[in-house]
Amino acid sequence: MKILAAYSIKGGVGKTALAVNLAYALRKAGLRTLLIDLDPQGAAAFYYRVDTAEKFKMDGARSLLQGLRKNIRESDFPGLDIIPSNLAYRHFDILLHGMKKKRAQLRSILDGLKSDYDVILMDCPPNITLLSENVFRASDALLVPVIPTILSQRTFEQLAEFFEDKKLPTEILRPFFSMVQGRNRMHREIMQNLPALFPGFLKSSIPFSADVEKMGVQRMPLLAYSEKSSAAVAYLALCEEILGQWDSES
Ligand SMILES: Nc1ncnc2c1ncn2[C@@H]1O[C@H](COP(=O)(O)OP(=O)(O)OP(=O)(O)O)[C@@H](O)[C@H]1O
Ligand SMILES: [Mg+2]
Structure with missing residues (x-):
């Protein structure tokens, strides 16, 4: 099983749009996929028309795994x-603080779901907390949308320094670059220079497209209602790039 996370310290960069579409693309590639919405904003689950989660007791790793299991919902797309998202997650940090190996708990909790899924993808809130550190230690790959602007580049560099x-x-x-506007000179310049500094930079980038915004109305991934849209094609390419990396690793 692989564990992926859509993460950035910065808000509004395209984490949820990625998580929602990548989950769909991974499942389309034949992988049993679990999308975990870790953001109290609950946007990922909203896009998939999934009800809010039931409350559950969080007093240790075991109850956490049980609570997560209890809240697994089927989407409209088999597989x-x-x-x-669960409001109980606001207690995550306090709970983690009280645990042994407080930075590595999430990985072992998610390992409890290993037999049921080929891939777990987490949509993360835009902050840097003990839960984020657990996400970093749990993930095989951390997918970080970077809008090709100075501020977005800077927050990615801050994350790399934190690491x-x-x-x-x-x-x-x-x-990877997100919300790319090819006509924008700053976008072009940053896209030319930044990837050379970070070997893991994905080649696929997601263009700015008004079709993405319509997910809020359609309440399904862009890939499910507009497969030919430029952003949908880009999400599929990004998924293929990630799958290709796994193949070459194994
Ligand atoms: N490629 C894109 N083109 C145009 N709009 C986009 C694109 N990606 C995302 N958006 C829009 O930008 C807004 C922010 O995107 P999204 O919610 O995915 O970001 P986020 O990083 O998850 O934000 P938050 O930090 O609040 O969780 C949304 O309204 C979304 O529809
Ligand atoms: Mg989000």
């Missing part, structure tokens, strides 16, 4: 399950 400082495995970082 793709969702765990919707270096904390001796986290920088090789899991998989930044």
Whole structure:
């Protein structure tokens, strides 16, 4: 089983749009896929028309796994399950703080779901907490949308520095360009220079497309209602790039 996360310190960069469409693409590639919405905003589950989660007790690793299991929902697409966001997650950090190996708990909890899925994808909130550190240690790849602007580039560099400082495995970082506007000169310049500095930079990038915004109305992934849209084609290419990397690793 592989574990992926859509993560950025920065808000509004395309994490949820990626998570929702990549989950769909992974399932389309034949993988049993679980999408976990870790963001209290609950947008990923909203796009999939999945109800909000039932509350559950969080007093240890075992109850956490049980609670997550209890909240697994089937999506409209067989082979793709969702765990919707839960307000109980606001206690995650406090709970983790009280645990032994407080930075590595999530990986062992998710390992409890190993037999049921080929891939788990987490949609993360835009902050850097103990839960984020658990996500970093649990993930085989951290997919980081970077809008080709100075501020977005800067937050990615901050994340890379955090990884270096904390001796986290920088090789899991998989930044990619998001909301790309080819006519924008700054976008073009940043896209020319930044990838050379980070070996893990994905070649696939996601263009800016008004079709993505319509997911809120359609309440399904872009790939399910507009497969030919430029962004949908790009999400599929990004999925293939990730699958190709797994093949070459194994
Ligand atoms: N490629 C794109 N083209 C145009 N609009 C996009 C694209 N990707 C995302 N959007 C829109 O930009 C907004 C932010 O995207 P999204 O919710 O995916 O970002 P996020 O990083 O998950 O945000 P948050 O940090 O709040 O969780 C949404 O309204 C979404 O529809
Ligand atoms: Mg989001």
